[in-house]
Amino acid sequence: MDIFYTIDEKYLQAVEEYKYGESPKSLQLLNEIIAADPTYARAFFHLGLIYYYExxxxxxxxxxxxxxxxxxxxxxxxxxxYIRLLAFLNLERALETIKIKALNIPGVDYAAIWEIAGKHAEKNKQFCLARSCYQEAILTAVTTKRVEDLEESIQRLDGKEQRMAAFRYSVI
Known part of the structure; x- marks a missing residue:
């Protein structure tokens, strides 16, 4: 039986278990952490990962x-x-609130936040907003691969706008 001396050690063990595919063990450890300290934010974060992805x-x-x-x-x-989940659930107001908050936190991957917001807008056929988000993502991206992916998203968006314009033209 493992004996952990601090909550931080138990947390690191839970993260390792999750990393190596042992979600049930990680879930158990994280729940033990929260039972011992209900203000341990990172335990809630990893629980969220397990509930969302697993x-x-x-x-x-x-x-x-x-x-x-x-x-x-x-x-x-x-x-x-968190923003990926809000976009998946189509919770627009919450997504906008959390996005604004995220863009003011040091260490956040701003390009990822803008990209998720862009995909959400694109999915909801808000093409101008999507384009704006993708352009912001390009400005904050730090890898060539990410910039290329974002440029592909803009090209995809262009194609959708052309199809919508052609459809509108034929309807009129």
Whole structure:
């Protein structure tokens, strides 16, 4: 039986278990951490990851991400996953609020935040907003691969706009 002397050691063990595909063990350790210290924000973050990506329990994932954000709103790792969940659930107001907050936190991958916002806008046929988000993402991207992916997104957006214009033209 493993004996952990501090909550931080237990947290690191939970992260390792998750990293190596042992989600049930990680889930158990994270719940033990929260039982011992209900203000340990990072435990809620990793619980959110497990509920979102592994268990597909989106309501519980949202609760965990929101709780982490409420406890420690300066934790940069949270925002990309939280915004991805909000976009997936099509929660526009919450997404906009968290996006604005994320863009003011040091350490957040701003390009990822803008890209997710762009994809969400594109999915909802808000092409002007999507283009603006993709352009902001390009400005904050730091790798050539990401810039190329974002340029492909803009090209895809151009194609959709042309199809919509052709459709509108034929209807009129």
């Amino acid at each position: 268990l597909k329990d989106y309501q519980q994932a949202g609760y965990c991400f929101k709780t982490c954000n409420d406890l420690d709103d300066r934790f940069p790792d949270l925002y990309e996953h």
